[in-house]
Amino acid sequence: MSERNTFVRSLHDVGLAVWSGGALMGAIGLNGSAATAKDPRERVALAAEGWKRWAPVQVAALVAHAVGGAGLILGNKGRLAAQPGSRTNTIVKLALSGVAAGTTLYSGILGRQMSQHAGEATVGTTESGGTGSPALAAAQRQQRVLQWVTPALTIVLIVLAAQQGEQQRPVAGWMQEHFHRHQ
Numbered sequence: 483m484s485e486r487n488t489f490v491r492s493l494h495d496v497g498l499a500v501w502s503g504g505a506l507m508g509a510i511g512l513n514g515s516a517a518t519a520k521d522p523r524e525r526v527a528l529a530a531e532g533w534k535r536w537a538p539v540q541v542a543a544l545v546a547h548a549v550g551g552a553g554l555i556l557g558n559k560g561r562l563a564a565q566p567g568s569r570t571n572t573i574v575k576l577a578l579s580g581v582a583a584g585t586t587l588y589s590g591i592l593g594r595q596m597s598q599h600a601g602e603a604t605v606g607t608t609e610s611g612g613t614g615s616p617a618l619a620a621a622q623r624q625q626r627v628l629q630w631v632t633p634a635l636t637i638v639l640i641v642l643a644a645q646q647g648e649q650q651r652p653v654a655g656w657m658q659e660h661f662h663r664h665q
Contacts, residue, residue, distance in 0.1 A: 487557040494550025495643065500543035502636035504536060505586070509629040512536075517606035522613070529607040530597035537590065544583060551579065568649050575642045582635035589628045595621040 516529035555562065555572060562569045599618035605611030608626035610619035 487554055490550045490553025490557060492550065493546045494554055497543045497545070497547030497550055498636060498639055498643065501540065501547060501582075501586070502633060502640060504540055504543065505629075505636060506633040508533065508536065509633060513607040513629060517609070522603035522605070523601050525604050525607055526596050526602065526618070527600035530593060530600055533590075533593050534597075540586065544586065547579070551575070565649065568646060571642055571646050571649065575639060575646075578635055578639055578642070582632055582639065585628055585632045585635065589625065589632060592621045592625045592628065596625065 512532040513529050516525050516532065519525045519528055558568070562572055596618060599615055599621075602614040602618055603611075604614050604618070604622070608622045608629060610622050612619070614622075
């Protein structure tokens with residue numbers, strides 16, 4: 483690749499890193515910590531407050547990733563047209579990005595539904611334990627699964643982005659560099 487796309491690549495990669503890391507930390511750290519509140523009626527409220535504070539950063543990360551991804555596609559349109567492997571990777575990444583954005587959005591909707599029931603006693607942030615309302619229990623049941631789907635999808639996107647980076651390396655240049663280092 484003769485031209486550099488450092489700015490858009492950085493938007494793409496940093497946006498994805500923040501999105502993935504935030505989703506994973508939220509599931510493990512935020513939801514897990516809120517579930518340990520001594521008062522069972524505070525658990526959902528504490529998690530909801532943390533997610534509310536994180537939401538603007540999450541939106542910014544998604545936008546940065548999308549803008550960076552679009553910039554990379556535009557900057558590499560010739561390569562994508564000529565290299566079927568890169569084109570396939572890009573199509574898969576676009577589809578998975580759409581799915582991950584959808585799971586992120588739906589998780590936010592569920593979180594908002596759960597926050598409307600803050601003050602109801604629960605076993606955990608995503609575990610009702612049968613003590614809350616049926617509406618809260620239904621949202622928690624979905625969120626318990628969904629909180630792991632977004633991190634999983636975004637980790638796959640990170641791997642696919644790494645693969646695309648490898649696809650951009652000129653083979654002759656890599657071989658020359660590799661053999662010069664080992665002589």
